[in-house]
Amino acid sequence: MICQYEVEEVWFPLSETILEWDEDFHELMLGDKLRMAAYKKAIESVVQPEMIVLDLGTGTGILGLWALEAGAKYLYAIDVNSKILTLAIQRFNQGGFYGRYEVFNAISYEVNLPQRVDLIISEILGNLADNEDFVPILTDARQRFLKKSGRMLPSSVYTQLVPVSSVKAHQQVKSKNIKRLNTKYNLERLLQRLAVESPFNLYYDVILSQQSYLSKPQIAQEFQMDGNDQQVYNVILTFNVEVDGIFTGFKGSFVATLADSVVLDISGSDIAAHTTSDCWKHCYLPIENPVEVKPGDQIQLLYTRFYPTHRNSPFRQCYKWSGNIMRGSSIISYFEQSMESREIFQSLTTDN
Numbered sequence: 001m002i003c004q005y006e007v008e009e010v011w012f013p014l015s016e017t018i019l020e021w022d023e024d025f026h027e028l029m030l031g032d033k034l035r036m037a038a039y040k041k042a043i044e045s046v047v048q049p050e051m052i053v054l055d056l057g058t059g060t061g062i063l064g065l066w067a068l069e070a071g072a073k074y075l076y077a078i079d080v081n082s083k084i085l086t087l088a089i090q091r092f093n094q095g096g097f098y099g100r101y102e103v104f105n106a107i108s109y110e111v112n113l114p115q116r117v118d119l120i121i122s123e124i125l126g127n128l129a130d131n132e133d134f135v136p137i138l139t140d141a142r143q144r145f146l147k148k149s150g151r152m153l154p155s156s157v158y159t160q161l162v163p164v165s166s167v168k169a170h171q172q173v174k175s176k177n178i179k180r181l182n183t184k185y186n187l188e189r190l191l192q193r194l195a196v197e198s199p200f201n202l203y204y205d206v207i208l209s210q211q212s213y214l215s216k217p218q219i220a221q222e223f224q225m226d227g228n229d230q231q232v233y234n235v236i237l238t239f240n241v242e243v244d245g246i247f248t249g250f251k252g253s254f255v256a257t258l259a260d261s262v263v264l265d266i267s268g269s270d271i272a273a274h275t276t277s278d279c280w281k282h283c284y285l286p287i288e289n290p291v292e293v294k295p296g297d298q299i300q301l302l303y304t305r306f307y308p309t310h311r312n313s314p315f316r317q318c319y320k321w322s323g324n325i326m327r328g329s330s331i332i333s334y335f336e337q338s339m340e341s342r343e344i345f346q347s348l349t350t351d352n
Contacts, residue, residue: 005179005207005271005278005281006207006271007207007208007209007269007271008166008168008169008206008207008208008209008212009169009172009179009206009207010169010172010173010177010178010179010204010205010206010284011178011179011180011204011205011206011281012178012179012180012181012185012187012190012204012205013190013202013203013204013205013283014181014185014205014279015126015127015128015131015132016131016190016194016202016315017185017190018132018315019080019081019313019315020184020185021059021081021084022182022184023084023087024181024182024184025181025279026059026060026084026087028181028278028279029059029279030060030062031278032277032278032279032280033274033278034264034266034268034274034275034276034277034278035123035264035277035278035279035280036062038258038262038263038264039063039066039123039258039264040066041258041259041262042153042258042259042262043063043066043067043070043121043153044066044070045259045260045261045262046119046151046153046259047066047067047070047071047072047119048071048118049071049073050071050073051067051071051072051073051117051118051119052072052073052074052075052076052115052116052117052118052119053067053068053072053074053075053076053117053118053119053120053121054075054076054077054078054113054117054119054120054121054141054145054146055067055075055076055077055078055121055122056078056108056120056121056122056124056137056138056141057078057079057108057122057123057124058077058078058079058085058088058103059079059081059084059087059088059123060084060087060088060091061077061087061088061089061091061092062091063121063123064077064088064091064092064101064121065091065092065095065097067119067121068092068095068097068100068101069095072100072119073100074100074101074102075092075097075100075101075102076101076102076103076104076113076117077092077101077102077103077104078103078104078106078108078111079103079104079105080105080106080107082105085103085105088103089103102114107314108137108140108141109137109140109314112144113144113145116145116146116147116150117145117146117147117150118147118149118150118151119150119151119152119153120138120141120142120145120146120150120151120152120153121153122134122137122138122141122152122153122154124137124138125154125157125254125256125280126280126283127205127252127253127254127266127277127280127281127282127283128159128203128252128254128283128319129157129158129159129221129223129254129256130159130221130223130231130305130317131203131283131317131319132315133231133314133315133316133317134223135223135229135230135231136231138152138225139227139229142225142226142227143227152225153258153259154225154256154257154258154264155224155225155257155258155259156222156223156224156225156256156257157222157223157225157254157255157256157257158219158220158221158222158223158254158255159219159220159221159222159252159253159254160217160218160219160220160252160253160254160255160267161217161218161220161237161250161251161252161285161301161303162213162214162215162216162217162218162239162250162251163213163214163215163239163241163247163249163250163251163299163301164208164212164213164214164247164248164249164250164251164284165212165214165245165246165247165248166206166208166212166248166249166284167246167248167290169204169206169208169248169249169284169286170248170249170286170290173199173200173204173284173286174199174200176188176199178204187199190202194339196339198288198337199286200286200287200288200337201337201338201339202339203252203283203284203285203286203319203339204283204284204286205280205281205282205283205284206251206281206282206283206284207269207271207276207281207282208251208269208282208284209269210269212245212251213243213251214239214241214242214243214245214247214293214299215239215240215241215242215299216239216240216242217251217267218237218239220235220237220252220303221233221235221305231305231307231317232305232306232307233304233305234302234303234304235301235302235303235304236300236301236302236303237300237301237303238298238299238300238301239298239299239300239301240296240297240298241293241294241295241296241297241298241299242295243295244292244293244294244295245292245293246290246291246292246293247287247290247291247292247293247299247325248286248287248290249284249285249286249287250284250285250301250321251282251283251284251285252282252283252284252285253265253266253267253282253283254266255267266280266281266282267282269282285319285321285337286337287321287335287337288335288337289333289335291325291332291333291335293325294327296327296328297325297326297327297332298325298326299323299324299325299326300323300324300325300326301321301322301323302320302321302322302323303319303320303321304319304320304321304322304338305317305318305319306318306320306340308340318338318339318340319338319339320336320337320338320339320340321335321337321338322334322335322336322337322338323335
């Protein structure tokens with residue numbers, strides 16, 4: 001399957017449906033040249049002969065296969081999706097590695113490995129970095145699976161945000177006119193499952209170019225993969241508007257250091273030159289009411305990540321993006337979007 005898409009074209013947020021990923025999405029990942037080239041180069045540079053490797057969230061097994069081809073002595077592969085895991089088994093066997101791997105069909109919290117590993121490879125990254133909940137998953141994996149001398153791949157990641165002017169993307173969100181890989185990925189059903197009433201209280205997958213930037217990007221959160229990363233946080237950022245435009249939301253993306261000499265940056269927007277990612281795209285955090293801004297204005301953002309108590313899923317993270325637009329000393333507008341209702345969010349933050 002070839003996925004055709006354009007800049008500012010709004011797509012279904014695939015990181016919100018991890019447990020429903022099908023072969024169409026895995027095919028999209030396998031065809032993502034930016035992703036594939038970076039991970040292959042990193043794995044080939046890090047894996048050494050005799051290494052024991054864990055591929056956490058193996059999917060169709062391509063990263064694990066590259067580890068075996070690079071000389072790994074033995075591979076453990078974990079994935080929660082039994083149907084997709086059968087494709088990984090086929091891939092390992094077709095590569096001639098029968099007997100040199102073991103697979104576990106479960107979420108990693110429920111797995112106990114026979115031995116500790118030298119390297120944990122993972123790609124449980126969303127386009128906001130942590131919107132596939134990698135922090136608790138990899139913290140647990142590091143503590144229980146990794147040797148003291150072992151390595152993580154990626155070794156670090158950071159999220160960056162920038163306010164954007166994209167009336168086209170905003171109109172698509174307003175009308176709920178979004179693209180999807182197939183009919184299985186249904187926006188109305190997702191909004192209902194998340195108990196999100198407004199489409200502006202959800203993020204989306206969209207390519208947003210630098211021409212849409214109203215300011216310079218800023219790092220919102222950093223992750224060192226050392227077992228001490230934060231999974232719940234509030235970040236305050238102030239963006240100085242540099243160009244005239246209509247503020248419609250924020251672009252989110254990540255930069256991951258996969259290995260000492262390999263960095264994966266998904267912030268690019270040249271689709272033809274593959275400087276952007278086919279499967280991640282960028283994250284669009286829209287605001288409901290667009291605001292005309294001009295140079296000298298400031299956009300003050302409170303960016304929050306939290307866990308609701310009423311959602312029963314291993315991937316239940318929520319985000320809130322709220323703030324003010326300042327012109328001099330005056331507030332000319334404000335915004336408040338959240339994947340949780342205001343009443344429940346206030347009770348959560350009060351209790352915590």
